Each structure stands twice: as structure tokens, then as C-alpha cells.
Amino acid sequence: MSLKAFRGAFLDFIDDPFYVSEAESVRYFADGLLVLEDGKVKALGAYDSLQESYADIPVITYPDMLIMPGLIDTHIHFPQTEMIASYGEQLLEWLSKYTFPTEGKFKDKAYAQEIASFFLDELLKHGTTTALVFAAVYPESVDAFFEEASRRHLRMIAGKVLMDRNAPAFLVDTPETAYTESKQLIQKWHKHDRLLYAITPRFAVTSSDKQLQLAGQLLAEFPDVYMHTHLSENVKEVALVAELFPDSDGYLDVYDRAGLVGDKSVFAHGVQLTDAEFQRLSKARSAIAFCPTSNLFLGSGLFKLKQAKSVEYPVKVGFGTDVGGGTSFSMLQTSSEAYKVTQLRGQKLSAFQALFLATLGGAKALSLEETLGNFDPGKEADFIVVNPRATPLMARRNPTPIADSLEALADQMFATMILGDDRAIHATYIMGELAHGQSGVV
Ligand SMILES: [Zn+2]
Incomplete structure (x- = not known):
């Protein structure tokens, strides 16, 4: 049994924001802890609530970053x-x-x-x-x-x-x-x-x-x-x-x-x-x-x-x-163009709706929602570390690294999907192991 944990801000979806409110569909921890066991999710929660139960396991911390499902x-x-x-x-x-x-x-x-x-x-x-x-x-x-x-x-x-x-x-x-x-x-x-x-x-x-x-x-x-x-x-x-x-x-x-x-x-x-x-x-x-x-x-x-x-x-x-x-x-660029397609139809696509389609929605489309797509316990731990301030322009547009409310997060993620590309993907993990990292990520 191999346990390890990641600390940072976490965003994933527990329901479909096209059909239920963002409060019911978006899961967000500004300071969270993701615990993995043998490459699968064991627990996700607020750092303060989980930290004592997992005090002895190694923790990789990503300050000022947002961790999302792959x-x-x-x-x-x-x-x-x-x-x-x-x-x-x-x-x-x-x-x-x-x-x-x-x-x-x-x-x-x-x-x-x-x-x-x-x-x-x-x-x-x-x-x-x-x-x-x-x-x-x-x-x-x-x-x-x-x-x-x-x-x-x-x-x-x-x-x-x-x-x-x-x-x-x-x-x-x-x-x-x-x-x-x-x-x-x-x-x-x-x-x-x-x-x-x-x-x-x-x-x-x-x-x-x-x-x-x-x-x-x-x-x-x-x-x-x-x-x-x-x-x-x-x-x-x-x-x-x-x-x-x-x-x-x-x-x-x-x-x-x-x-x-x-x-x-x-x-x-x-x-x-x-x-x-x-x-x-x-x-x-x-x-x-x-x-x-x-x-x-x-x-x-x-x-x-x-x-x-x-x-x-x-x-x-x-x-x-x-x-x-x-x-x-880039799924961020794909989200950005999807937003423009909906605009040309006189409609809207929120950042949370787009990111749902790129994660849990995609998993559902592929009948894989029991296996991956969010951080529910037992799911395969494929995830990414997103840097919403990856470029000088993104840093100016997103001055606060960690959003403190769903409203602030929606604004930050919208700017990230419109302006972001591979530069915003700080690291990619497969079954809990680093598979890609920008320079400096170990
Ligand atoms: Zn094709």
C-alpha cells in the first residue's frame, strides 16, 4: 500500500452545471488535500479537515496553483x-x-x-x-x-x-x-x-x-x-x-x-x-x-x-x-472556441460548463464516469496542475492566485480558458505519477 498526498487548490465537478446550479455541481477547495493510494483517489477535502488523519504521508504542495482532473x-x-x-x-x-x-x-x-x-x-x-x-x-x-x-x-x-x-x-x-x-x-x-x-x-x-x-x-x-x-x-x-x-x-x-x-x-x-x-x-x-x-x-x-x-x-x-x-x-483553446461558437448563436457557455465538458462531461460521453473524470474516492488519479498566471498577460488578468469564492473562481477560470494553452498546464500526473512537468517541476 502506497499513500501520498497533494496540497493546493482543487476544482472538480460532482454534477452537470448545464442542469443544476454551480453551487451543486462545482466542488472547490481553496486549500485542499488530495490523498492517493496506489494511484487512485482515497480522499479529497479541505486541508484542515484531512491533514490530521494523514499526518505521516509525503505531501507534494503546489502553492498558487489549481489542481483539476485530467x-x-x-x-x-x-x-x-x-x-x-x-x-x-x-x-x-x-x-x-x-x-x-x-x-x-x-x-x-x-x-x-x-x-x-x-x-x-x-x-x-x-x-x-x-x-x-x-x-x-x-x-x-x-x-x-x-x-x-x-x-x-x-x-x-x-x-x-x-x-x-x-x-x-x-x-x-x-x-x-x-x-x-x-x-x-x-x-x-x-x-x-x-x-x-x-x-x-x-x-x-x-x-x-x-x-x-x-x-x-x-x-x-x-x-x-x-x-x-x-x-x-x-x-x-x-x-x-x-x-x-x-x-x-x-x-x-x-x-x-x-x-x-x-x-x-x-x-x-x-x-x-x-x-x-x-x-x-x-x-x-x-x-x-x-x-x-x-x-x-x-x-x-x-x-x-x-x-x-x-x-x-x-x-x-x-x-x-x-x-x-x-x-x-489544447482543451483550454477548445473551450475558448466553444464559447465563441455559442456567442455566435446568441448563447453563453460558462467557464464551469466548459470545464465540465472537458472533464466529467467527457468521462460521461465515454462511459468512463465510474473510472475517472473527478476526484471521487476510488477513481484513477489522472490530474493536472493548472497555472492561471502562466504568462505575463494571464498574471495581469488573474492578479489573485487563489480564488476565495465560486464567483471569483468562475472569473479566473474563464480568463484561463480564453487566454490559456499548454503554458498554463504546469504539470500532468498519470495514476498519481508525474508524466509531464514544465521546467522546475520535479
Ligand atoms: Zn475527425
Whole structure:
């Protein structure tokens, strides 16, 4: 049994601030103590109330810092790391011009390993401790990713991309190879260490109906694996799906008919969803990955967050960076762009709502809320140390290091998400062990 503790200010969520008040959903200790046992949370409370019970264990103190659960990215592509910020196209042309040629390189396992390693280091540097990740079509790319994630002892979800049409020949599989290769990868990696598998059709445009049907069959065989795909991102894409599947009753229905819409299904984007599709996702308990930097960068549109988080038909929502369609690995920058998307819709997104989506909300979207997402006892201790005064500008905007009320904290965290990026992530811990630290952190 190995006990240790961290002292500092702590912020996490115990409920959803879209549906209950901040007083009921936000947990905050200006001077708190987090006690860990074997990499899991044993206790969190005010320092004064816990300190006596744990007087003899080592304590790491972070004065003037805020400790939060690790950030969760519910949609990202590791093979697109090196093509981030590619100019001038919308979704379908952007895929042909930049994405497909880049993903073709990932048949080379050594190359995939090098990029996976860089990618995971970037995630940790930005405070992201769990992500739902597209690999490439090649099983080697999945092996490379999971090997690197396993080496870092990370809780990651990923899968081989399925695509059997409307893509270059070097990048397509078949319905049968997609099925058998995915099955082998599930048997090899799902629940190995902290890793989990997602059956990953790229999107309806690049999968034949037969491939989607077989993917649905595989999901039925392994009901505790995930299903991860794209949905209703861009107007031209939605029109193309209607052309390719003339018998379907809309985009989501294409997946639904294949048995791919369930409570472990995560759909990226959903920018163009109809009311009926929102209702269907709510009923199926599926999740949407809201990817604001990507939706703005590719000119896809403004996600209807308020509709997704409605009282009548609530849909689980997490944030996705969608690198390389997205423009940053940072969940703070993603929160900042999400705020601007809601502003363009005449709505608001509070700092607490955004940080909920980036932590416990993301965990719920990935059905991991029993495992991580806040500091409840028994949860895996993946967490970050945030410096709200990381740059001269942030220090000027946040003159008081530790907020003394929820109102002051809301203001401080709003400025931190609007101005912050990887510089604000002072340290990242995985299962209670330091995995990334800015210079000076030991
Ligand atoms: Zn994507």
C-alpha cells in the first residue's frame, strides 16, 4: 500500500452545471488535500479537515496553483498530427488533398510509432490524459499507438479506421478485412492495461453499406467496445450521404440501420443534425464530440450545444479537438472556441460548463464516469496542475492566485480558458505519477 498526498487548490465537478446550479455541481477547495493510494483517489477535502488523519504521508504542495482532473478529448486523429493547419479547403476536399496522402504513411509501423510518441507527449503537455483516437486504416498504426500509450500507462481508446470506398486504393480495406482485422485488434488490445478499443468507420461516405453492417455485427459480438465515427459535419457531406444511401432516412439512420447507434457510440461533430436526430441520439444514450476549432477551421458550421444539452432530449456531449481538422491540442483553446461558437448563436457557455465538458462531461460521453473524470474516492488519479498566471498577460488578468469564492473562481477560470494553452498546464500526473512537468517541476 502506497499513500501520498497533494496540497493546493482543487476544482472538480460532482454534477452537470448545464442542469443544476454551480453551487451543486462545482466542488472547490481553496486549500485542499488530495490523498492517493496506489494511484487512485482515497480522499479529497479541505486541508484542515484531512491533514490530521494523514499526518505521516509525503505531501507534494503546489502553492498558487489549481489542481483539476485530467482533460478528456473525445475526438482526435493521431495520424493527422503533422498535417494540422493545412490551408484553404472544406471537409471533402481537405480529406483528399491533405488527409489521405498523410494517412498513407502509417502502414510503416516505425513511422506510426514515432508520430504516436510525439502525439501522446503533446496530449500530456496540454493536460489531456484520456482521448478517443482515430488511428489509420492499417492495423500497424493501431499497434503503434497502443504500444506507446501502454508504455505511458495511459487510459486511451482507439481503433483501426474502416474505409472501403471513395478513397485512394492504398488506403482502403474491404468489409471482410475490416471485420477480421478489427476483431483481432479487439482481442489483442481491449482492456489490455488501461486501453480500450473503438470500432471506427471513418464516416458513411467512405464505408459501403456492407462494411457498416459488418461493423454492426462486430459491435454486437463485443458490446463493451466503443463505436467511433463522424456524423453530419458539413452540408456537402450530408448531401453526399443522402445520395450514397438513397433508402436511408437521414445521415444518422445510415448508422442506425447497421446497429451502430448505442450507448457506447461517439459521433464527432453533429453540426448539421436535425431535431429528430438529436432525439434519437438522446434515446440511444449516444454521445456527440463537439469540436469547435475544427468546425470553425473547416467552415463546417456552429454546433447547437444548447439543443444537445436540452432538458427534454439530453445528449451526452464531450469536447473534441479533432486534430488535424482542429487547430490545437489544447482543451483550454477548445473551450475558448466553444464559447465563441455559442456567442455566435446568441448563447453563453460558462467557464464551469466548459470545464465540465472537458472533464466529467467527457468521462460521461465515454462511459468512463465510474473510472475517472473527478476526484471521487476510488477513481484513477489522472490530474493536472493548472497555472492561471502562466504568462505575463494571464498574471495581469488573474492578479489573485487563489480564488476565495465560486464567483471569483468562475472569473479566473474563464480568463484561463480564453487566454490559456499548454503554458498554463504546469504539470500532468498519470495514476498519481508525474508524466509531464514544465521546467522546475520535479
Ligand atoms: Zn475527425
